[in-house]
Amino acid sequence: MHTRGRRLRFTAVLALTVLTLTGFSTGRHHSHSRHGSSGGGCSSSSQDHDTSTSSGGTTHGSANGSTHRSRPTYRSTPTATSSATARPLKDGTAVLKRCASLDDPYSTVEVRNPNGREALFTVKIAYKNSNGSTLADTTSQVSVPANGRATLRMAAAGTGILDRLDHCEVAPRATADR
Template sequence: MQTRGRRLKLTAVLALTVLTLTGFSTGRHHSSSRHGHGSGGGGGGCSSSSQDHDTSTSSGGSSGGSSYTHRPNYRSTPTATSSATARPLKDGTAVLKRCASVADPYTTVEVRNPNGREALFTVKVAYKDRTGFTMADASSQVSVPANGKATLRMAAASTGALDRLDHCEVDRLATALS
């Protein structure tokens, strides 16, 4: 009968040790500031010769062994990675839709944004006469939605020269600013 009782006690101690080491709680809660050696009372990590294995209850005093408090809700703090940083914007495209004239002194340009976020683009237009001479240059900025397009109406650089204006040339590259 004594052998059976000792086996049960040994089994109970081993089960409690396994449960404690794997982080399961026996119903006793310890402050997270009580890590290490000392008055953990009842918890059990490593065995010590000063521990009393002959009783099934703890005296609540210093056992001389180590205690371990498992924190199942502990998560590490995430850190910023290079993938979280914004990628540089790609330049857009600009297409001339209508050149300025005496009747309507505005040039219309369609700008496309190839980026996955809204961006600001600079558009450049050259106003030329019949010989190809650039009478004036103009630039303007337009905000374009992500993967979208926007129409920009630019005032002619010099309305006095509109009677000599033959054509407009738009720089097909719309420079991304932000």
């Protein structure tokens, strides 16, 4: 009977040790995790949940295919939109759809974005007289969705030019803000 009591105590201590080492605790329930995932069981935020041993740089894969480094290496997870890997933006195209007039002092321009992400483009319009001389220039910016297009209405550079305005010329390249 004395041996059975010792064996029972040993089993209880062993079970608590295993639970403690695997991140389970008795009585206290915390939902904090150092690695940002909600793994099995309750854990304390001060515990390290690496699946590797503390004796070197070995790595072990988990069931979901991710890899954890052994202690003490801690680093942030890289993202796909990291500025270090982002490609520079390509310029877009601008097409004049309608020139300003006395009836409507706004020019309409369609801007296309060839990039795989949203971008801000600068558009320039020159307002010309019948001789081809520039009366005024106007620039404006428009945000265009990834691989999309946007319509921009630009006010003429001043009401004094509208009575001498013959035509508008838009710069065909919409400059992407870098």
